[in-house]
Amino acid sequence: MKKTALLLMVMVLTVVLAACGQNNNNSGGASSPAPESSAPASTTPASESPAAELSGSLLATGSSALLPLVEQASKKFMDGNKGVSIQVQAGGSGTGLTQVSEGQSDIGNSDVFAEEKLDADKAAELVDHQVAVVGMAAVVHPEVGVDNLTKQQLVDIFTGKVTNWKDLGGSDQKIQIINRPSSSGTRATFEKYALGQKSEDLQGSIQEDSSGTVRKLVGETPGAIGYLALSYLDESIKVLKYEGVEATVDNVANGTYPVWAYEHMYTKGEPSELAKAFLDFMLSDEIQNADVVELGYIPASQMQVKRDVNGTITK
Amino acid sequence: MSAKTANKIATGVIVSVAGLIVLVLAGLLGFILVRGLGHISFDFLTSAPETIRRGGGIGPQLFNSVFLLVLTMIITIPLGLGAGIYMSEYAPANKVTNSIRLVVEVLSSVPSIIVGLFGLLVLVNLFGFGFSLFAGALALTVFNLPLMVRITEQGLRGVPREQKEASLALGLSKWKTITSVMLPIAMPVILTGTILAAGRVFGEAAALLFTAGMSSPRLDFTDWNPFSPFSPLNPFRPAETLAVHIWKINSEGLAPDAKEIAAGASAVLVIAVLLFNFGARWLGRYLHRKFTAIK
Amino acid sequence: MAQPLEKQQAKPHLAEEWVGRIYTLLCIAFLILTIVSIVYFVASKGLSTFFVNHVNVIDLLTGLKWAPDGEPAVFGALPFIFGSFSTSLLAAAIAAPLGFCASVFMVEIAPGFGRKYLQPVIELLAGIPSVVYGFVGLSVVVPFFRDVFPGQGVGIAAGAVVLSIMILPTITTIATDALAALPKGLKEGSFALGATRWQTIYRIVLPTTLPALMTGIVLGIARAFGEALAVQMVIGNAPHIPRSLFESASTLTSAITLSMGNTAMGSVANNALWSLALILMMMTFVFVFIVRWLERRSKL
Numbered sequence: 001m002k003k004t005a006l007l008l009m010v011m012v013l014t015v016v017l018a019a020c021g022q023n024n025n026n027s028g029g030a031s032s033p034a035p036e037s038s039a040p041a042s043t044t045p046a047s048e049s050p051a052a053e054l055s056g057s058l059l060a061t062g063s064s065a066l067l068p069l070v071e072q073a074s075k076k077f078m079d080g081n082k083g084v085s086i087q088v089q090a091g092g093s094g095t096g097l098t099q100v101s102e103g104q105s106d107i108g109n110s111d112v113f114a115e116e117k118l119d120a121d122k123a124a125e126l127v128d129h130q131v132a133v134v135g136m137a138a139v140v141h142p143e144v145g146v147d148n149l150t151k152q153q154l155v156d157i158f159t160g161k162v163t164n165w166k167d168l169g170g171s172d173q174k175i176q177i178i179n180r181p182s183s184s185g186t187r188a189t190f191e192k193y194a195l196g197q198k199s200e201d202l203q204g205s206i207q208e209d210s211s212g213t214v215r216k217l218v219g220e221t222p223g224a225i226g227y228l229a230l231s232y233l234d235e236s237i238k239v240l241k242y243e244g245v246e247a248t249v250d251n252v253a254n255g256t257y258p259v260w261a262y263e264h265m266y267t268k269g270e271p272s273e274l275a276k277a278f279l280d281f282m283l284s285d286e287i288q289n290a291d292v293v294e295l296g297y298i299p300a301s302q303m304q305v306k307r308d309v310n311g312t313i314t315k
Numbered sequence: 316m317s318a319k320t321a322n323k324i325a326t327g328v329i330v331s332v333a334g335l336i337v338l339v340l341a342g343l344l345g346f347i348l349v350r351g352l353g354h355i356s357f358d359f360l361t362s363a364p365e366t367i368r369r370g371g372g373i374g375p376q377l378f379n380s381v382f383l384l385v386l387t388m389i390i391t392i393p394l395g396l397g398a399g400i401y402m403s404e405y406a407p408a409n410k411v412t413n414s415i416r417l418v419v420e421v422l423s424s425v426p427s428i429i430v431g432l433f434g435l436l437v438l439v440n441l442f443g444f445g446f447s448l449f450a451g452a453l454a455l456t457v458f459n460l461p462l463m464v465r466i467t468e469q470g471l472r473g474v475p476r477e478q479k480e481a482s483l484a485l486g487l488s489k490w491k492t493i494t495s496v497m498l499p500i501a502m503p504v505i506l507t508g509t510i511l512a513a514g515r516v517f518g519e520a521a522a523l524l525f526t527a528g529m530s531s532p533r534l535d536f537t538d539w540n541p542f543s544p545f546s547p548l549n550p551f552r553p554a555e556t557l558a559v560h561i562w563k564i565n566s567e568g569l570a571p572d573a574k575e576i577a578a579g580a581s582a583v584l585v586i587a588v589l590l591f592n593f594g595a596r597w598l599g600r601y602l603h604r605k606f607t608a609i610k
Numbered sequence: 611m612a613q614p615l616e617k618q619q620a621k622p623h624l625a626e627e628w629v630g631r632i633y634t635l636l637c638i639a640f641l642i643l644t645i646v647s648i649v650y651f652v653a654s655k656g657l658s659t660f661f662v663n664h665v666n667v668i669d670l671l672t673g674l675k676w677a678p679d680g681e682p683a684v685f686g687a688l689p690f691i692f693g694s695f696s697t698s699l700l701a702a703a704i705a706a707p708l709g710f711c712a713s714v715f716m717v718e719i720a721p722g723f724g725r726k727y728l729q730p731v732i733e734l735l736a737g738i739p740s741v742v743y744g745f746v747g748l749s750v751v752v753p754f755f756r757d758v759f760p761g762q763g764v765g766i767a768a769g770a771v772v773l774s775i776m777i778l779p780t781i782t783t784i785a786t787d788a789l790a791a792l793p794k795g796l797k798e799g800s801f802a803l804g805a806t807r808w809q810t811i812y813r814i815v816l817p818t819t820l821p822a823l824m825t826g827i828v829l830g831i832a833r834a835f836g837e838a839l840a841v842q843m844v845i846g847n848a849p850h851i852p853r854s855l856f857e858s859a860s861t862l863t864s865a866i867t868l869s870m871g872n873t874a875m876g877s878v879a880n881n882a883l884w885s886l887a888l889i890l891m892m893m894t895f896v897f898v899f900i901v902r903w904l905e906r907r908s909k910l
Contacts, residue, residue, distance in 0.1 A: 059445065059553075064567055064871075087553050089446060090567070091525075092871025094880070102875075104445060117874045176762060181847070182678060183872035183879055201677065206764060206858045207847035209868050210566030212573065213748075220753065221762065234571075322806035329719060332711035333728055339775060340731050343738065346746060397637030405634055415638060417898070422645045424829075424894050426836025428863055432870070432887055433648045436655065440875075457644050464641070488623040490630025511733070518739025521838045525870070561741045562839060565748075581742050588737040596730070 055083030056274045062096015062109030064210065065134060065186060065229055066263045068295050070109060073287050077278055086278065093117065093185040100266050101126060106275050108266040111185030113309040126266040131282045132297040135230040135260045136190055137247035139218050139237040144225070145170035148241040151196060157225060158199040165223060173223035177205040178214050189261040190227045194242060231296025249298050255305035255313065263297065344585060351582025354575045360583070364560070369572045373580050379448070379554040383527065384517055386452040386550060387459060392509065394456070395463020400493055402464060403471045423461030427521040430458050434526035446553040451527025455516050462515070466508030470501030503606060507599035514591030518584060520558035527554045557584050649891065656888025659685070659881040670885060676849040678879035685882045687889065689851045693861040696766050697841065698834040701773035706827050708774070709781035714811060717789040736779035744840035747772040752844055761856025764846035769861070772840050777830035784826030788819040825904050832897035836890065838863035862890045
């Protein structure tokens with residue numbers, strides 16, 4: 001019994017010592033106070049030459065909508081740079097912004113502009129990298145019987161004025177709203193650009209944060225309506241047109257379909273060498289023309305219109 | 316209604332309720348296993364998850380679950396034993412002890428999500444451990460400790476007083492009595508309880524969502540250096556466990572076979588819990604036989 | 611010669627003893643430190659909503675509207691408190707009779723068979739992880755309710771059903787212990803007087819073990835109150851007090867799980883969620899105190 005206790009204590013001590021060594025060695029970017037040191041000084045000369053060996057680790061956290069893209073890109077990046085470890089976490093846009101602002105992660109993924117979630121002074125410290133554009137569409141249960149909704153109709157639905165699909169020319173089914181929590185970046189985008197106003201949490205509406213659950217519920221609940229990023233669309237649900245415009249990549253790019261948002265990857269101040277290399281990689285053709293499209297996003301370069309934090313559109 | 320009829324009816328109701336409970340469990344297990352077993356293969360158990368393509372597996376997550384369990388147990392067992400020994404042997408019967416008991420009871424009732432939030436606030440942010448196995452293990456320790464204390468106390472209480480008194484009478488110090496005489500006798504109970512507790516820890520998700528994280532870095536299983544970020548042994552890397560993975564797939568599954576993966580992972584988790592349960596029972600019976608067998 | 615020898619032999623014993631005492635004391639100290647820090651941190655975050663963001667406590671506790679992103683931001687947590695209580699109490703109402711029947715079966719009616727088969731079943735139910743329960747709830751219970759009862763399928767009923775199965779083991783285990791601890795003489799006396807088994811259970815066993823049963827029920831309620839993941843998947847999450855059992859509702863835990871990741875730490879919305887966590891924690895204390903009070907009463 002004594003020996004076992006001794007053995008256990010030795011093991012605990014070892015783990016603790018490893019912990020201390022770890023905090024100095026800095027393999028997880030989150031454990032070091034300064035985000036710059038996430039790429040150890042011992043590496044890379046000028047990052048112009050792709051042949052230079054990059055090493056170190058990065059932590060990117062935040063939006064779950066952006067997660068698939070960053071995860072896939074990070075895998076490719078790690079394949080090309082064996083000494084690099086990139087971890088991508090979900091946690092929500094709010095968490096992502098907080099963590100990059102506090103220095104616990106190197107990159108914060110967000111569906112919304114930083115100014116919309118953080119205080120102005122904190123947001124001012126962050127540098128925005130817009131890596132893709134995500135389009136969003138209203139989706140309904142396949143038996144609803146409606147193909148297209150105007151802005152006013154959507155507003156009526158989400159404010160509770162209209163409660164049955166037959167009032168909109170569809171089947172006789174009660175409208176079941178599948179909304180997002182009020183803090184969701186996806187909802188903020190939908191409200192801003194599809195509804196033009198904030199919607200209240202109505203009595204009897206269902207709220208789910210994750211797109212997978214929303215899709216499942218919309219597909220299974222008669223009369224359901226929700227909204228999803230284009231990358232989540234599949235045959236189990238019906239996609240609606242907005243003001244007669246179909247939700248396609250081209251329509252978003254040329255600006256006729258207005259329900260879209262930038263996907264931001266924020267860094268605190270200018271990015272470190274490793275982070276910059278990764279962000280450049282994200283914006284490179286290799287990712288933009290392949291993974292971005294494959295996963296259902298739209299390359300930022302393909303956009304023919306631009307939009308700033310206040311919503312003003314410039315061509 | 317005569318008393319006899321009432322008796323018969325009541326007995327019937329009670330028996331059928333008991334039967335209903337067994338049916339519910341059978342249905343539950345059947346549902347999960349039927350949906351998931353078909354998807355389990357060696358490939359599934361060892362390959363990494365895919366974000367949007369078919370054929371993802373749960374290899375790293377399974378490893379993380381096991382590794383996290385081991386880490387947690389390494390921390391919890393000595394602490395739990397020590398605290399339990401204190402509570403049952405050394406604590407004087409006064410108000411302070413009563414309040415400590417209260418503390419243990421409260422700790423055991425704290426919802427796991429609060430433990431997770433606490434872990435996020437203190438372990439991940441304040442101490443700067445980041446999303447890591449270490450933060451997750453500490454969070455699970457908080458969760459598991461009251462259980463261990465209760466198990467230890469229960470085990471020690473089961474030791475016959477005569478054994479303890481005889482040992483003390485022979486001149487052994489109290490500590491030596493506890494470690495050399497009482498603990499071995501209490502070992503079957505403590506061991507059984509620990510394995511059952513381990514089963515609970517294995518399936519825990521809420522406390523880990525915010526501490527061990529929801530992703531796992533690319534693991535190189537040939538790299539056994541605990542300091543390398545690719546090594547599976549590095550306790551400072553984010554480590555999505557099986558339970559958290561099921562939660563994530565159910566919520567955000569983008570892969571076309573997300574449903575099957577979730578079902579398969581659930582089946583694996585349930586099978587693991589079954590193994591823990593049966594293992595604990597079997598071990599308890601075996602040790603009991605060994606210790607009390609007519610030797 | 612005896613004196614120095616005794617002293618020699620006493621020293622290692624004393625050292626051992628001190629090692630033991632200090633070690634166990636440290637372990638307990640760690641335990642206490644943990645709970646104190648949990649309370650401190652959750653409280654400090656939760657209270658900051660009131661002190662830093664100047665939200666009114668009464669408004670939070672009794673307000674019916676929860677709109678942290680509205681203009682103006684309103685923080686009324688009553689729907690969540692209502693949701694938590696209704697699901698937990700309903701779950702206990704379902705699980706208590708079931709658990710009681712199960713324990714009566716195991717102790718009175720078929721002890722051998724019961725211990726061998728029903729006991730492992732109960733322990734297995736306790737071991738199934740909550741994510742699995744949530745998953746099964748969403749795949750089986752919600753569609754069933756949606757087809758059979760008027761409503762959305764999600765809501766308090768679905769949450770209560772899932773929770774009742776989760777707390778069944780808790781209630782059953784405690785009830786079984788209580789029933790088994792009953793002195794045999796009590797039951798034998800009743801039988802000797804000619805009572806049937808059911809009469810004995812109903813008139814003697816139940817009233818005597820009632821305090822212990824209540825303890826089990828309260829612990830079950832506490833467990834249901836604190837359950838997060840399974841509930842969040844089946845409850846619908848509308849921040850309103852539902853008008854029926856089958857309408858989307860919210861609990862304290864589901865609200866926290868849903869929105870914690872979307873809010874930035876330090877913002878009002880985030881602090882408000884921590885206040886919900888604080889309420890949750892306070893309720894845990896209340897439950898523990900109720901259990902203690904019940905135990906003290908049963909000792910009388």
